[in-house]
Amino acid sequence: MILLRLKYLIIILCVSVISCSEHKQKKTPTISSKFQNSEIKDEFDNLDIFNHLNELVNPYNFQNKLQLVNFFFVSCPTICPAMENELTPIANANRDNDIIFLSFTINPEQDSISVLNAYAKNLKAGKNRQFLRTNKKNLKRIASLFLSQIKNDDELFYHTSYAVLLDRSMKIRGLYDLLSKDEVNLLEEDIAVLLKDDV
Amino acid sequence: MAKYKKIIILFGLMFSGLIIFYYSLTPLRRNSAKRRILHATHILEPDWSKVISKTSDGYQADLTSSTLLVDGIFPSMKGPTTFRTFLLEDKEDEIYWITGLEAKANTKHETQNESDDFICHVNLYHSEVEHFARMGMVDRINIQVPQLITLTKGDLDFNFPEGFGYPIFSNEKIFLGTQALNLNYSNSFFTINYDFKIKFQKNKERRLKPLYMRYAVLVLPYNVKDEFVYTDENINNKVSCVIPKGNHHGLNSLNEEGEAITAFWKVPIGKHTYRSNFTKILALDTIVRLHKINSHAHPYATSISLRDITADSILFKSDIINYKNKIGLDKITSYSSVDGLELFPDHEYELVEEVNNTSDSEIEMMGSMFLYFYDYKLDKIIDTIK
Numbered sequence: 219m220i221l222l223r224l225k226y227l228i229i230i231l232c233v234s235v236i237s238c239s240e241h242k243q244k245k246t247p248t249i250s251s252k253f254q255n256s257e258i259k260d261e262f263d264n265l266d267i268f269n270h271l272n273e274l275v276n277p278y279n280f281q282n283k284l285q286l287v288n289f290f291f292v293s294c295p296t297i298c299p300a301m302e303n304e305l306t307p308i309a310n311a312n313r314d315n316d317i318i319f320l321s322f323t324i325n326p327e328q329d330s331i332s333v334l335n336a337y338a339k340n341l342k343a344g345k346n347r348q349f350l351r352t353n354k355k356n357l358k359r360i361a362s363l364f365l366s367q368i369k370n371d372d373e374l375f376y377h378t379s380y381a382v383l384l385d386r387s388m389k390i391r392g393l394y395d396l397l398s399k400d401e402v403n404l405l406e407e408d409i410a411v412l413l414k415d416d417v
Numbered sequence: 418m419a420k421y422k423k424i425i426i427l428f429g430l431m432f433s434g435l436i437i438f439y440y441s442l443t444p445l446r447r448n449s450a451k452r453r454i455l456h457a458t459h460i461l462e463p464d465w466s467k468v469i470s471k472t473s474d475g476y477q478a479d480l481t482s483s484t485l486l487v488d489g490i491f492p493s494m495k496g497p498t499t500f501r502t503f504l505l506e507d508k509e510d511e512i513y514w515i516t517g518l519e520a521k522a523n524t525k526h527e528t529q530n531e532s533d534d535f536i537c538h539v540n541l542y543h544s545e546v547e548h549f550a551r552m553g554m555v556d557r558i559n560i561q562v563p564q565l566i567t568l569t570k571g572d573l574d575f576n577f578p579e580g581f582g583y584p585i586f587s588n589e590k591i592f593l594g595t596q597a598l599n600l601n602y603s604n605s606f607f608t609i610n611y612d613f614k615i616k617f618q619k620n621k622e623r624r625l626k627p628l629y630m631r632y633a634v635l636v637l638p639y640n641v642k643d644e645f646v647y648t649d650e651n652i653n654n655k656v657s658c659v660i661p662k663g664n665h666h667g668l669n670s671l672n673e674e675g676e677a678i679t680a681f682w683k684v685p686i687g688k689h690t691y692r693s694n695f696t697k698i699l700a701l702d703t704i705v706r707l708h709k710i711n712s713h714a715h716p717y718a719t720s721i722s723l724r725d726i727t728a729d730s731i732l733f734k735s736d737i738i739n740y741k742n743k744i745g746l747d748k749i750t751s752y753s754s755v756d757g758l759e760l761f762p763d764h765e766y767e768l769v770e771e772v773n774n775t776s777d778s779e780i781e782m783m784g785s786m787f788l789y790f791y792d793y794k795l796d797k798i799i800d801t802i803k
Contacts, residue, residue: 245510247588249550365546367559380546393547400502404590 246391246408250365253277253388258363265356267322270334270349277320278388284317284412285384286405287364288396289377291325292337297379301396302341305381308406309347315413316386319347322360324370324377326351365393381405385412448497448597455486461608465501475516475618478505480593482611487524491599493537493715493781499610500594505617506587512799514582514625515541517616518566518575520595524609534745535609537598538713539568544590551586552795552802561698562632565591567787569713570598571737571749577789578708578755582618582625584799600716600744627799628708629792633723634785635693635768638676656682656691683779684717684772691784694726694767699788701762709789710735710752714782716744720771721784727764735786744776757791 252258259278267275277285288305290298309319323329329337334349343349352360354370361368361377369376383392383405391412394405439447456463461484468479482499491497505513520539522532542563549557565583566575577583585591595611618625637656656679672678682691712721712735722734738748752758760766770784 242508244507245588247510247547247551247586249547365550365555365558390550393544398502401590404502404504 244407244411246411248389248391249393250390252363253384253390261359265352265360267350267352267356267360268331269351270331270338272331275320275348275350277384280318280320281388282316282386284315284386284409285320285388286317286381286409287320287322287366287384288381289322289324289361289366289368291323291375291377292329292333293325294375297377297397301379301381304396304402306341308402308409309344312409313344313346315346317346317409317413320350321347322350322352322357324357324361324368325375326353326357365390383408383412385415444491444495448491448495451488452485452497452499456483461486462610465499465503467503469506472616475616475623476513477617478613478615480613480615482595482613484608484610485597486606487535487597487599487602487609488606489599490601490603490605491537491597493598493600494596496537496597496599498594498596500592502590502592504588504590505585505615509587511587512584512620512802513587514584514618514620514623515565515615516577516582516618516625517614518568519614519616520568520573521612522609523612525607532609533570533573534601534743535598536568536570536573536611537596539566539573539595539611539613540564540593541566541615542592543585544592548585548589551589552584553798554795564632564787565630567711567713569746569749571746572711572751575711575751576616576753577628578753580626580755581628581708581789581791583630583789584620584625584627584795587619624800627792627795628789629795631699631788631790632785633695633698633766633768633788634680635691635770635783636672636678636680637682637691637693638672639679639682656684680785681781681783684774684782685779686774686777688771688773691770691772691782692767694765696726696765696767699760699766701760703762703793705760705793706757706791707732707752707760707788708754708757708791709787711787711789712737712749712751713785713787714746714749714770715780716746717772717774717776717780718746718770718782718784719773721786722769723786723788724767724769725760725764726767727761731769732758732760760790 262276262278269275288301290301305319323334329351331351334351338349357368364382366378366380366382379395379397380393381396382390385391392408394401396402442450455461463483465483466481470477485497485499518541520536522535524532524535543565545558545563549555568575593613597609599605639656710723710733714721714737716739718737720734720736723732725732733752736750737746740747768784768786772782774780
């Protein structure tokens, strides 16, 4: 009888310790739930977004995965290489995890599918990376939905150095400046936390 | 022997190339490069620390910065920087109210009791996109500088009036940083780090009234010609710009008349007054109440005022006291009031900065006010934010 009580006591203690440690886990915020809006989903169904393999892509098709979205262009001489230096190791470390990396070019005129394909090959990008191309009008809308700023109206090309992290239900859970080591560390932490989360 | 000679020559050339490259950098980049090397090699402490504790009237986060080297004169905005991104509490998802910020410097310099003289400015930012998206106020994204609070020597202990605060999320990214300054000691060689205290309340324990910051900065038309010659006629008409071609922060732009304007200008010897109308930046759509003003200026400024042009009255004058025996700001007065000041949407407002350049050459100047208004829009919705 005493042994039975002791067993129950141990079980209760274990459950308490586990729930306490869960309580102390990092709470990754929800920045925006706008992608759960059915009108935005319908909008994406009508956008022609192609990846570097010339396949039609819709971010809603990756709802079972985390998504990390950023903006770039192949001939970018300044911040893109620095952003890519941070993205590549994160993507490589997560090749077997449920996360997809979506990179939209803001220069679709120069960055044809073949240019994006060569870019992906040059980076030795895995299957978890998609380099995406759509028209300029769509790009503006897509950038604003991902809370990102781009400018590609004339010869001045500009995009934020942020990467946007979405969870499996398409909620935006974080924006991270890839030019900041502190923020890259936060991104890696948040990917690990969200990968553990069940849908 | 010939092989070693080649290696020595090669190393010599590489070393010479590095020295030439180093001295071709701007002072700011040179100091930044030096800081990176000293931190990467751990010759100086590269890490920050953070401790959160409960106080008698709320909470405080004590942060200590990485260590910097002061090895020469660093004019305003030219010294090495230290900067950190962090979350106040990543294991909570609650609204916190920032109620104050303090900063102090620690040096091994002989003038230890004057360590704060080596603070150029302290900036506390948040991520505008993340912050306002979470608050449901996306129309406020990217409309102004992202600073929440800026401190300068002369006023390093900042507090909002009792009952007011700036709301942030416990797990929201915030950025804190400072830049070293050394205006007086040319033969310096010492280390410096900084202690910061962020004072805050937790919303679940105490609900405060929200404040919203609007940044008012003096922007002046400048002469785009490279060599600007001051005359009695033009001296207060157009200024000479510190950075004529602007920089990546977009410090220079055009006003409505199509004139190039700058927020950093050169001041010739003597007394000068500079004015800048910022009514359009305020863009008031209703009567608002101003509860806190924090001013920012460079040495040799003697005052900066917020003036109601329509009512022809000074709403607040920030007196600036300069040291008498050395270059630097001893004191800048700020405004803090529970009752506040009213500003009207049909009034025009300007900043007026007085400068007395008592040095023997041109100096660099700027002037701004961080204006904290009662945020009636956020107050209506903040209890519904999850």
